[in-house]
Amino acid sequence: MIDELVDPSALAKFLASEAPDYAGDFTVERIGEGQSCLTFLVTGDGWRVVLRRPPRGDLPPSAFDVTREYRVMRALHDHGAPVPVPGPIVLCEDKDVIGAPFYLMESVDGVVVRDTLPDALSSLDDRARMSYQLLDTLVDLHAVDYAAVDLASFGKPAGYLERQLRRMNQLWELARFREQPDIDGVGEWLGANVPEQTEASIVHGDYKLDNVILAPTSPATLVAVVDWEMSTLGDPLADVGWLLYFWLDPGDELFRGPGAGGVTYLEGFPHRADLLRRYAERSGRDVRAIDWYAAMAGWKIAIIMEGSYRRFLGGVTDHPTFARLEEGVPALARRAAMAMRGELRL
Template identity: 35%
Template sequence: MMDNPTAIRPGEEVNQTSLQTYLADTIPNVGVIERIGQFPGGYSNLTYFIKTSEREFVLRRPPFGAKDIKGGHDMGREFRVLTMLRQAGYQRIPEPVLYCDDESVIGSSFYIMVRVPGVILRAPSAASLGVSTDTMRRLSESLVDTLADLHALDIYQTGLISLGKPEGYIQRQVEGWHKRYVAAQTDEVPAMTDLARYLTDHLPADNPPTLLHNDFKYDNVVLNPDGLSDIRAVLDWEMCTVGDPLMDVGTSLSYWSELHDDDFRKSLNPSWLPGNLTRQEFARRYADRSSRDVSNLLYFYVFGLFKNAVVVQQIYNRYKKGLTSDERFANLLTGVQALALAGTKALDNQSF
């Protein structure tokens, strides 16, 4: 059940000799690299396991061909977020070790953190683990509570407010993600045009800002193997900022597949397994835990679907250009279509 690395995908290798020299010069008593593996999940940043004779680390770097995505895959910012969270006293994160912007070391910027061993529920394998419905219920409740706890951090006292500009956050996000979609578009998807128009025409006022994770789902948390409802660490802070907390909730809900959803959406998150909260139950628990008004959550759910569709489109665009050869990306256009249709269906039914 442990989240273990596998062999590195062809074309995504790390120069072990160069990395060893760099680590030996920057980390005291780092030891000799004995193994480099790759964590196979995820479609975005590449994540590697680094085992030395002394310790175990995780290395994060941008995907190949990602330099044309403006503002994305910023390893320095992700490292800064982890550092600030540790300084703020938040412990459910890996310990950041170093950031390197010298691309001559492995061909890109990267950062290193201490590995947090545990279980990560990835959609392709979660069903085979045989997790009981009672455990899944407690875990899904714990996930909601963890998100509410993140939103309860004092962004002013901790200095986390410096991570973003909350004024006008929703409008900037809607406009920004629409521009990203246009830049990465390869095919006509009418439902994406409909969603972009809806989001622009129905902009709500911003709620008081909180810290936002912006990619909060099962495969971005590390679970205690001795009790899966115990969340050891929250991972993947690439898109962390400050802004309207319902943007975060909407993104999480957009990942929160249910049994009747299409296969692509179920491939993103094992929340469809028996015992999990439904999307409506997720929203109610968050409202109870945070005391926030979630009556307009449909808008944020639709935005989450649109944003996730744009991310998938960007990855598909890189594949079409030949910037990555990962065959998992060959049929991602169907994912864009599935997410967009889920958004239009939610609007038609006025329900998520």
């Protein structure tokens, strides 16, 4: 199956030509639990690199764009921005090499926290430390001068929220195949209550705890931000709403579909309101409309996951957790509706 996604002989020829430091025999292993772009560990004699490519199947235009990932990571890395990213190595935009565009980046030694905490990072101090480093790194990202790091043409900051709504409504029409009243209701409310965008920054687009890599030992240290495929220039509060939508407080519904789940309801983790307060204090931004941004986050992920579920049912994607999306997507949409009603205690 892996050979169908990463042709080893074609990749070997590409490496010999474009990245000779990584030429020679290697193995390819699929890693990670992401539900969008596919991630592989490529291991050779004395080296390891990570390859990212889009999933298979008929994909929506501009979705799963690994070239965007590579570009923003290259810019942040080369300009020494205060946002740690894996070192980018090489981008291949020719889909004929392995069947899709792809890029290689350095392998980062660390752990990703999803549904369980590593024993080495399970102390109450480490829980708080990883949380606040996650938040503070987001503040740092939003403070980066995107023009100074050669990303002025990375997106169109003005009208970002309206474009997001228009784009996601288009994707919803492509993904729709069953009744999802919460997606429809939240979408209507978002369109009728768009807040005024007052600032623009680099927006990660999928910023949450399981999209960063932590050093494997205490004290908890954030060593890399990954999964930049949805990054652009836009409203920084979109990232804040996304982070808070996925952040579980004690008493929240513990839904376990793709794109959901987590450990932040456990003792020692700050609550959503604590993170929001810290972001407002450190960034100086007005966050009074945050419920709208959290609702948009839930609406977007529900639409994205419904598209993934449709591809899963059509046999064009094989991620094992997609079978849970029959109930997982409605759960994501219900949480978006809660944010719309101001029930996430932000």
